[in-house]
Amino acid sequence: MLDERDRKILDLLQTDAGISVTDLADRVALSVSACSRRIQRLEDSGHIAKRIVVLDREKMGVPTTLYALIKTAHHADEWIETFRKAISDIPEIVEAHRLTGNHDYILKIVLPRVEHYDVIYKKIVRRVELFDVSASISMEVLKSGVTIPVGYAE
Structure with a gap:
């Protein structure tokens, strides 16, 4: 407690x-x-999962954030594992989530510039079959951080 x-x-x-x-x-x-x-x-107890250093994205050369929304016709465990492996070694993909609703997955991708997205897109589609991919570029960060609320922990 x-x-x-x-x-x-x-x-x-x-x-x-x-x-x-x-x-x-x-x-x-x-x-x-x-x-x-x-x-x-x-x-x-696992309340502290790990300690990390947060790098400055501008200084690291990846100031652009893009969100790729993915639809797939496949939902079997085998395909999901193939997809997980396909994106796991692409360092520009910093987050990946399986979703409810109109899209199956969302990827948060950090890039040196928007044009670099095509390189990442090609890496993904060479490794796994996708039904549809659309991308949105973040124009402005309104809130960002890695902290989470601590008041709910027991």
Whole structure:
């Protein structure tokens, strides 16, 4: 069971995983050793899945975001696994979701420029049969982030 200090630790760590344990302990009013034990417990319990570094996309040369909406005529487990493998080693595809509604999948793709989408598209269609693919280019980021709400965790 998580308490408010655990939630505060999680919230602070997901904002800055590089925060020192000393600073974190000060911010949640714990001793360094108690804070360290809590972090270890949160890692052991799986509440902290991993710690990562978020890179600046402009500086990394991939400022463009494109969403590919995919329809397929195939829904068998074997095809889904083939699709998963087809997209797994394409680093420009940073997220992939299976959907309800009019489309079966959505891919979030980061690119150096819009024209590079054709390279990614060809990689995908060479590996797996698709019924329809449409793409939308993100014109402006209104909200972005990797943090999630911590208030629901138990």
